[in-house]
Amino acid sequence: MTEPLTLAEIETLARTAHEGQTDKAGRPYAEHLQAVAEGVRARGGDPDQIAAAWLHDAVEDAALSEQWLTEAALSSRTKAIVRAVTKHEGEPPEAYAARILTTPGALLVKEADLAHNADPSRLAMLEAPTRNRLTEKYARMRRLLDLNSGPATP
Numbered sequence: 001m002t003e004p005l006t007l008a009e010i011e012t013l014a015r016t017a018h019e020g021q022t023d024k025a026g027r028p029y030a031e032h033l034q035a036v037a038e039g040v041r042a043r044g045g046d047p048d049q050i051a052a053a054w055l056h057d058a059v060e061d062a063a064l065s066e067q068w069l070t071e072a073a074l075s076s077r078t079k080a081i082v083r084a085v086t087k088h089e090g091e092p093p094e095a096y097a098a099r100i101l102t103t104p105g106a107l108l109v110k111e112a113d114l115a116h117n118a119d120p121s122r123l124a125m126l127e128a129p130t131r132n133r134l135t136e137k138y139a140r141m142r143r144l145l146d147l148n149s150g151p152a153t154p
Helices: 007-017 029-042 047-055 066-071 076-085 093-101 106-117 128-144
Strands: none
Touching: 007 029, 007 047, 029 047, 029 106, 047 076, 047 106, 066 076, 076 093, 076 106, 093 106, 093 128, 106 128
16 A cells, blocks of 8 residues: 655645646635645644645646546545535535535535635735625535634634
């Protein structure tokens, strides 16, 4: 059996996979990945969840393939979390939220992702229509995931 990838190797792999990509505000996409990984760590996440945080958008954004994920030297739990937080085209938000809620460890990763996505300083860089649309989208997902006990902690 192949040795599992270390968190450092996963970070490097994720940064490389998203090389040249930017977020909606034009910032390097790796900044988002790092913020989500740090958010998971700060919330008490374990190594599987931190690994999934680095990879949480890789399959969705086609930076890495589903086949790569299947074959990667990652724990089955990390793979399950990445699959749970990967949105499918045309998928209703309710189905997406249900998958996250039924996958052990996935909610913490999605909570950290939403916290960074909804960060007021990030949203302030966007034009008002985009900012308003995303603010509502993130608030709706927080409701579906029952994360509305207040703003997520960074």
